[in-house]
Amino acid sequence: MAELRQPIESGVPDHVQYLHPVMKKNYGNWKYHDRPRPGVLHHVAKSGDEVWTVKAGTARQMDVYTIRTLCDIADQFAEGHIRFTVRSNIEYMVSEASKVDPLIKALNDKGFPVGGTGNSVSMIAHTQGWLHCDIPGTDASGAVKALMDDLHEEFIKEEMPHRVKLTTSCCEINCGGQGDIAIIIQHTKPPKINHDLVANACERPTVVARCPVAAIRPALVNGKPSLEVDEKKCICCGACFPPCPPMQINDPEHSKFAIWVGGKNSNARSKPTFHKLVASGIPNNPPRWPEVSAIVKQILSAYKEDARDWERISDWIDRIGWPRFFEKTGLPFTKYLIDDWRGSRNSLNASTYIRF
Amino acid sequence: MAKKMHDTPMLDQLESGPWPSFVTGLKRLAKDNDMMVDLMGQLEHSYKTKKGYWKGGTVGVFGYGGGIIPRFTELKDENEKPIFPDAAEFHTLRIQPPAGMHYNTDVMRKFCDIWEKHGSGLIAFHGQSGDIMFQGASTANVQPAFDELNELGFDLGGAGPAVRTSMSCVGAARCEQSCYDEARALRTVVNNFLDEMHRPALPYKFKFKFSGCPNDCVNSIQRADMAVIGTWRDNIQTDEVLAKQWFAKHGMDELVNNVISRCPTNAISLKETAKVSKGEGISSVALNDTHSVEITNHDCVRCMHCINVMTGALAPGNDKGATILMGGKRTLKIGDLMGTVIIPFMKLESDEDYEALIDLGGRAIDFFAENALEHERTGEMIERIGLVNFLEGMGIDVDPNMVSHPRTNPYVRMDGWDEEVAKIEQKKANAA
Numbered sequence: 001m002a003e004l005r006q007p008i009e010s011g012v013p014d015h016v017q018y019l020h021p022v023m024k025k026n027y028g029n030w031k032y033h034d035r036p037r038p039g040v041l042h043h044v045a046k047s048g049d050e051v052w053t054v055k056a057g058t059a060r061q062m063d064v065y066t067i068r069t070l071c072d073i074a075d076q077f078a079e080g081h082i083r084f085t086v087r088s089n090i091e092y093m094v095s096e097a098s099k100v101d102p103l104i105k106a107l108n109d110k111g112f113p114v115g116g117t118g119n120s121v122s123m124i125a126h127t128q129g130w131l132h133c134d135i136p137g138t139d140a141s142g143a144v145k146a147l148m149d150d151l152h153e154e155f156i157k158e159e160m161p162h163r164v165k166l167t168t169s170c171c172e173i174n175c176g177g178q179g180d181i182a183i184i185i186q187h188t189k190p191p192k193i194n195h196d197l198v199a200n201a202c203e204r205p206t207v208v209a210r211c212p213v214a215a216i217r218p219a220l221v222n223g224k225p226s227l228e229v230d231e232k233k234c235i236c237c238g239a240c241f242p243p244c245p246p247m248q249i250n251d252p253e254h255s256k257f258a259i260w261v262g263g264k265n266s267n268a269r270s271k272p273t274f275h276k277l278v279a280s281g282i283p284n285n286p287p288r289w290p291e292v293s294a295i296v297k298q299i300l301s302a303y304k305e306d307a308r309d310w311e312r313i314s315d316w317i318d319r320i321g322w323p324r325f326f327e328k329t330g331l332p333f334t335k336y337l338i339d340d341w342r343g344s345r346n347s348l349n350a351s352t353y354i355r356f
Numbered sequence: 357m358a359k360k361m362h363d364t365p366m367l368d369q370l371e372s373g374p375w376p377s378f379v380t381g382l383k384r385l386a387k388d389n390d391m392m393v394d395l396m397g398q399l400e401h402s403y404k405t406k407k408g409y410w411k412g413g414t415v416g417v418f419g420y421g422g423g424i425i426p427r428f429t430e431l432k433d434e435n436e437k438p439i440f441p442d443a444a445e446f447h448t449l450r451i452q453p454p455a456g457m458h459y460n461t462d463v464m465r466k467f468c469d470i471w472e473k474h475g476s477g478l479i480a481f482h483g484q485s486g487d488i489m490f491q492g493a494s495t496a497n498v499q500p501a502f503d504e505l506n507e508l509g510f511d512l513g514g515a516g517p518a519v520r521t522s523m524s525c526v527g528a529a530r531c532e533q534s535c536y537d538e539a540r541a542l543r544t545v546v547n548n549f550l551d552e553m554h555r556p557a558l559p560y561k562f563k564f565k566f567s568g569c570p571n572d573c574v575n576s577i578q579r580a581d582m583a584v585i586g587t588w589r590d591n592i593q594t595d596e597v598l599a600k601q602w603f604a605k606h607g608m609d610e611l612v613n614n615v616i617s618r619c620p621t622n623a624i625s626l627k628e629t630a631k632v633s634k635g636e637g638i639s640s641v642a643l644n645d646t647h648s649v650e651i652t653n654h655d656c657v658r659c660m661h662c663i664n665v666m667t668g669a670l671a672p673g674n675d676k677g678a679t680i681l682m683g684g685k686r687t688l689k690i691g692d693l694m695g696t697v698i699i700p701f702m703k704l705e706s707d708e709d710y711e712a713l714i715d716l717g718g719r720a721i722d723f724f725a726e727n728a729l730e731h732e733r734t735g736e737m738i739e740r741i742g743l744v745n746f747l748e749g750m751g752i753d754v755d756p757n758m759v760s761h762p763r764t765n766p767y768v769r770m771d772g773w774d775e776e777v778a779k780i781e782q783k784k785a786n787a788a
Contacts (some may be wrong), residue, residue, distance in 0.1 A: 015454035032668025064380035130402035149373030253404035267570035
């Protein structure tokens with residue numbers, strides 16, 4: 001056997017070697033920016049140097065041919081440097097305004113939408129889904145592709161009241177994260193347990209400890225050591241499934257989509273907020289999940305029509321109140337939307353603040 | 357030429373429409389790659405049955421305990437043979453990107469060549485923790501693929517109960533709101549904890565994230581066990597030329613409705629220029645010949661809104677640094693938690709400042725390693741033991757910036773009150 005190669009434990013590579021020269025030169029010394037058109041940022045350094053950034057949407061999961069096409073565009077129409085945003089948009093930097101339009105044309109010609117800046121709906125932060133995850137309730141790339149097809153116009157324009165960040169997640173762990181609108185699988189039935197496999201596949205005390213509501217206990221089933229779930233207590237979160245795959249939580253029919261709104265990471269205007277549950281029971285319907293798109297568009301259309309400049313979805317709801325949010329979006333306010341988890345009384349209206 | 361494609365009528369429906377299609381990409385790869393042919397077969401099957409078919413396992417590279425996400429197919433026939441054998445192993449290499457996710461085309465093309473040779477040809481830029489995800493390698497090809505990427509200057513990221521790959525915003529490289537060198541902070545901090553990343557031995561994951569200002573473009577407050585968010589202590593800077601340009605373009609309505617009335621602490625007012633206050637803690641800038649905006653900086657909470665609207669005309673101060681928050685995480689197990697303030701302000705300029713940041717990260721990881729329960733995140737641990745116990749363990753003094761408001765109930769044993777007051781008085785006296 002050949003000698004094994006020791007890894008070079010180099011960690012995070014030096015970013016400076018990959019910086020666009022204008023960015024390297026003016027590192028830490030930028031003055032202001034503006035947006036000449038949707039999809040384009042124009043940054044001016046204190047030195048007077050300028051850089052134009054053209055932002056385009058990608059599929060995130062990309063084949064090497066697509067990546068090479070993006071590189072060809074960078075070499076022919078930009079200056080050989082790119083970066084990615086946390087939402088998987090690609091950014092090209094150029095040092096002359098005259099390079100912007102040909103670059104946009106080259107991107108559009110190859111099918112990459114230019115946008116995602118300012119008051120647009122940017123690319124959806126998403127996860128792996130059926131393509132690569134071991135516990136997914138649905139797909140990620142497909143649901144995102146279908147939804148971004150529908151929201152394409154809102155990506156390439158800046159016509160929203162403020163920026164809109166979307167996320168999707170294929171289980172309740174919520175890897176997609178907080179969003180103005182977050183689309184997350186919500187299981188509605190307790191796990192189905194394959195008692196033949198539990199003893200060999202699961203460390204039972206770990207699984208018991210993982211349950212947020214202490215609904216799981218060790219049990220002997222058909223003479224085999226297994227686990228049982230108190231189905232009255234079970235909140236169907238799926239936390240037991242990763243440490244114990246025989247506790248199957250994903251259900252083709254009963255695992256539904258839920259939609260949450262008003263998550264905001266920025267501190268601007270108000271403290272960061274978590275998204276709130278506003279709709280559920282939406283079918284997991286590949287390949288294009290039209291029922292999800294319909295509700296997302298319903299919410300976005302109410303927001304677009306009613307929110308004022310600089311109001312994120314959370315700011316808008318803070319102003320108009322939840323009753324009018326449900327009225328304007330047409331979504332039903334059900335008893336399931338009233339929180340009963342720890343700290344839930346903080347979410348109740350302890351005032352006479354009621355809008356009429 | 358690869359083997360014959362499986363029929364994929366459902367995936368085919370994801371090729372139409374204006375957004376770039378990952379299915380078209382998969383099909384292009386499948387022309388020359390049997391693994392992608394079968395990957396598409398399995399994915400189509402998932403679309404039909406609405407179920408996932410991957411299970412984890414143990415695959416790694418020599419010298420490391422984590423960083424590879426192993427995936428083995430669970431779709432097998434009655435004889436336990438994989439139905440899609442060429443995609444029966446489909447592992448991911450998590451590779452740490454440079455901070456800010458900057459690349460040149462040369463290195464991108466090298467990624468492609470390496471992954472075409474050893475893997476499926478599918479790469480995700482980037483995963484939710486920030487990794488470049490090289491998706492789809494057989495067990496045998498994981499090591500050679502890693503060796504080539506490693507020789508190119510890249511290293512595996514985190515997986516499992518370990519320090520994870522980190523992210524920073526574009527920051528100082530291109531943003532005027534940047535309050536510290538985010539990329540330097542990321543690289544310095546993470547590269548000091550590579551042992552904790554590559555050899556997972558913590559109770560659960562530990563994530564650092566670095567945002568250059570309170571706009572928090574990498575979502576650190578909700579996603580990081582330790583969030584480093586840029587801020588400043590002195591006055592908001594102003595630029596009269598840009599302020600007048602902004603006002604000429606946007607006018608009084610937008611100034612009042614979009615800037616002044618949206619300040620969360622009413623720290624901005626519109627004043628006749630002649631009546632603008634003078635003195636420490638006041639910033640002001642003229643908008644036209646008669647009127648100015650005036651900012652009472654001691655009331656300002658550095659939310660960024662006015663600076664976002666009037667970029668350049670208003671700007672972060674000069675005495676910059678960062679606020680450190682700890683304990684952010686997402687849903688499971690106890691529900692979403694925001695990070696909370698642990699260090700209200702620290703400078704991040706000198707080498708010593710960055711050393712102090714590493715030291716803080718190290719103390720947080722050590723305390724977490726010793727005190728968290730298995731599969732408990734930092735935020736859950738703080739919730740279980742209380743912030744004060746966490747601070748005492750970390751050797752950090754309490755500060756009113758750490759709370760939204762003081763306690764609203766009397767359910768606490770307080771017979772140590774006088775001693776605590778005496779300690780605080782002593783510290784004040786020592787500092788004087």
